[in-house]
Amino acid sequence: xxxxxxxxxxxxxxxxxQIVKTSTEYVYxxxxxxxxxxxxxxxLAVNERxxxxxxxxxxxxxxxxxxxxxxxxDIAGIFRTPSTFGIVTEWMPNGSLxxxxxxxxxxxxxxxxxxxxxxxxxxxxxxxxxxxxxPILLQRLKPSNxxxxxxxxxxxxxxxxxxxxxxxxxxxxxxxxxxxYLSPRRLQKYDPTTADDVYxxxxxxxxxxxxxxPFHQRNPLKLVTEITRGIxxxxxxxxxxxxxxxxxxxxxxxxxxxxxxxxxxxxxxxxADVCLSRLNNVLQNFLKEEFQRGVDxxxxxxxxxELQSQEQVMEFDIKYLDAGWLTxxxxxxxxxxxxxxxxxxxxxxxxxxxxxxxxxxxxxIKTNIPIPTTCPDPRAARNYGLHRNAADxxxxxxxxxxxxxxYVETLKMNREAIxxxxxxxxxxxxxxxxxxxxxxxxxxxxxxxxxxxLRDRIRRxxxxxxxxxxxxxxMFWDSLCPRNVIYTHPRNPA
Numbered sequence: 001x002x003x004x005x006x007x008x009x010x011x012x013x014x015x016x017x018q019i020v021k022t023s024t025e026y027v028y029x030x031x032x033x034x035x036x037x038x039x040x041x042x043x044l045a046v047n048e049r050x051x052x053x054x055x056x057x058x059x060x061x062x063x064x065x066x067x068x069x070x071x072x073x074d075i076a077g078i079f080r081t082p083s084t085f086g087i088v089t090e091w092m093p094n095g096s097l098x099x100x101x102x103x104x105x106x107x108x109x110x111x112x113x114x115x116x117x118x119x120x121x122x123x124x125x126x127x128x129x130x131x132x133x134x135p136i137l138l139q140r141l142k143p144s145n146x147x148x149x150x151x152x153x154x155x156x157x158x159x160x161x162x163x164x165x166x167x168x169x170x171x172x173x174x175x176x177x178x179x180x181y182l183s184p185r186r187l188q189k190y191d192p193t194t195a196d197d198v199y200x201x202x203x204x205x206x207x208x209x210x211x212x213x214p215f216h217q218r219n220p221l222k223l224v225t226e227i228t229r230g231i232x233x234x235x236x237x238x239x240x241x242x243x244x245x246x247x248x249x250x251x252x253x254x255x256x257x258x259x260x261x262x263x264x265x266x267x268x269x270x271x272a273d274v275c276l277s278r279l280n281n282v283l284q285n286f287l288k289e290e291f292q293r294g295v296d297x298x299x300x301x302x303x304x305x306e307l308q309s310q311e312q313v314m315e316f317d318i319k320y321l322d323a324g325w326l327t328x329x330x331x332x333x334x335x336x337x338x339x340x341x342x343x344x345x346x347x348x349x350x351x352x353x354x355x356x357x358x359x360x361x362x363x364x365i366k367t368n369i370p371i372p373t374t375c376p377d378p379r380a381a382r383n384y385g386l387h388r389n390a391a392d393x394x395x396x397x398x399x400x401x402x403x404x405x406x407y408v409e410t411l412k413m414n415r416e417a418i419x420x421x422x423x424x425x426x427x428x429x430x431x432x433x434x435x436x437x438x439x440x441x442x443x444x445x446x447x448x449x450x451x452x453x454l455r456d457r458i459r460r461x462x463x464x465x466x467x468x469x470x471x472x473x474x475m476f477w478d479s480l481c482p483r484n485v486i487y488t489h490p491r492n493p494a
Contacts, residue, residue, distance in 0.1 A: 006065055007077040009088050014079075016315045017041065023099040024144050028321065029091060032076055038091035039076055041321070043084055054085060061087060064136060064159065071125035073147060073157040084321060089157065093150050097204070098143035100152070100298075101211050106305045111294030112244050113286045114152050115208050120279040121154035122146055122201060126272035129159065130194045139192050141200040142181045143207065152295055180214045184228040184264060195266035201275060202261025206233045209254075210240050219450045230264050250282050407473035408466050415462060418480065422458050430479045431461065439472050440464065 009032070017030040028041040044057070058078065065075040079086040094100070097118060100107055122141075129136040138145075138159045145158045179187060183199035186192060203214050214233040215223055238255040257278050263269050270278075404410045411418070431448065434440040444464050451457040465472040 006062055006075065009077040009079050011081055011318045011321070014039075014041075014318045017318050017321055018315055022095050023103050024096070030088075030318065032088065035076070038093075040089050040091050041079055041086055042089065043079070043086040043321075057087075067128070067132065067136075069125075069128055070153070071121060071128055071155060073155045081321075092147035092155065094148035094152055094298075094302075096144045096148065097146040097154065097208065100148060101143060101208060106302045107298055108301060109297070110211065111290075111297055112246060113283075113290045114294040114298065116279065116283055116286075117291060118146070118148070118152065118154045119201075119205050119208060120276065120283055122156065122204070123272055123276040123279055125154070125156040126194075126197055126201060127276050129156070130197070130272045135194055137192050137194065138197045138200070140178075140181075141197055141204065142178050143204060146204070152298060179224055179227070182227075183262075183266070184230075185266060187224050187228055193266065194272065195269045198261050198269045198272060198275065199263075199266075201272075202258050202269075203233065205254075205258050205261065206237060209237055210235065217447075219447070220452070221450050232259075232262055246282075247285055250285060253278060254282060407470050407477050410477060411462055411466055411473050415459075418462065419455050419458050422480070424454050426479070427454070427458055427461060430476065433479070434472065434475055437475075439468065439475060 013033065014030045015033075017028050019026050020029045021027075028043065030039055030041055031037070032039045044054075061075060061078070064072070068074065073092070074090040076088040076090065079088050095103075100110065100118075126138065126141075129138065136159060138156065140158055141156075145156065147155050147157055149155065181200045181203050183196040186196050186199075207214050210233070212233075215227075215231075218226060218231070236255065237258055238251045241251045241254065257270070257275065260268060260270050261275065404413050431440060431445060435442075435445060448457050448460045448464065451460050462476065465476045
């Protein structure tokens with residue numbers, strides 16, 4: 001193999017890292033000294049990939065890194081340590097399209113000009129990749145793989161992972177496959193083509209304009225069959241656009257483009273450059289000042305929400321960076337935050353040694369971010385920004401939960417801790433109680449019960465309660481404490 005042109009980045013190069021929560025997962029952020037810029041460390045689960053898989057990823061990363069463009073995430077290098085392997089890319093300050101759509105506390109309203117410009121950037125990125133010889137296929141195009149810079153311009157990522165390109169519906173791998181974005185032929189395990197990327201783009205366009213998850217009211221157990229039979233997301237985009245300032249003549253153009261993109265017949269789907277041309281025609285209806293006003297609106301609402309949350313950011317020594325939790329959490333459907341771990345007490349004097357889990361605890365009481373797994377010695381603890389003694393290690397086996405102003409916010413804040421604690425019997429009793437009091441209805445029960453795993457059923461129940469408001473959320477919260485499922489940390493008087 002030819003020598004890699006990308007630099008290999010080690011722990012000595014990065015020094016420290018932060019753990020940052022996004023709308024779908026926790027991610028690692030660091031500073032790359034050669035450029036002085038923030039970077040994202042995307043770790044891969046080492047123990048689930050052999051050397052051949054690593055080599056395939058390296059080859060793909062090397063190949064796409066030469067196609068530098070403002071439309072593609074810039075790759076800084078390869079991160080290698082004896083126990084970790086990953087890719088270092090530029091940091092995108094506004095997260096992903098998924099964050100923009102579903103972090104409603106940060107973005108209560110979304111300017112149409114911004115959404116359409118993001119979709120145009122995605123179409124331009126597809127055009128660039130599909131125009132290579134041979135074409136580079138995205139294959140996993142979804143909102144969490146569309147990242148946003150400081151001006152909410154989009155860049156594409158994660159199209160280099162060759163070992164993740166094959167669609168599998170085995171019990172172990174079906175959760176990580178976002179079937180709602182895959183074309184009927186991909187769901188039937190045909191080889192991927194550029195038309196499959198265009199299908200994904202059509203689904204994402206509908207999701208972005210409606211601000212609703214595709215097929216969110218469909219039974220997930222039947223979804224693959226329904227998509228292959230021609231079912232597509234609702235409502236009609238033209239109905240959604242009626243309430244916007246966009247000229248009526250463009251409503252039909254966007255509606256037609258979307259239906260062509262997700263057409264059952266791949267031959268009927270327009271190529272990426274045609275999608276780009278049509279979206280550029282729509283963007284011409286907006287003045288340049290409107291785009292800047294949209295960016296300013298989003299920045300102001302985000303800054304206001306972040307000031308109210310007052311979450312602290314902690315830095316950790318890079319030598320404690322651990323990808324272990326990814327081996328379990330990367331397979332969850334929603335790419336949720338890491339599961340709770342059992343703490344290794346071997347480094348704490350006077351405590352019994354327990355089996356170590358490589359996953360991260362859900363959160364720190366003070367910072368609401370995960371902390372590294374091992375209970376460090378006093379010097380390491382100072383590096384973490386933590387102060388623990390042996391008694392602390394023994395008492396922290398269960399996470400404390402933090403109360404918020406409303407029950408809806410409280411459930412959202414402590415979602416992952418609840419997922420790790422609720423048993424199937426507890427969930428069934430809770431649902432029965434809520435149905436008997438007409439808080440949940442038969443349709444709600446069927447949607448919850450249709451989920452494949454217990455965690456998914458708990459997650460769906462939490463989402464349903466949040467959507468129904470304070471009464472349902474309060475019933476869920478009140479049901480936890482009497483059963484000692486969780487421990488509620490008292491509010492900080494300050």
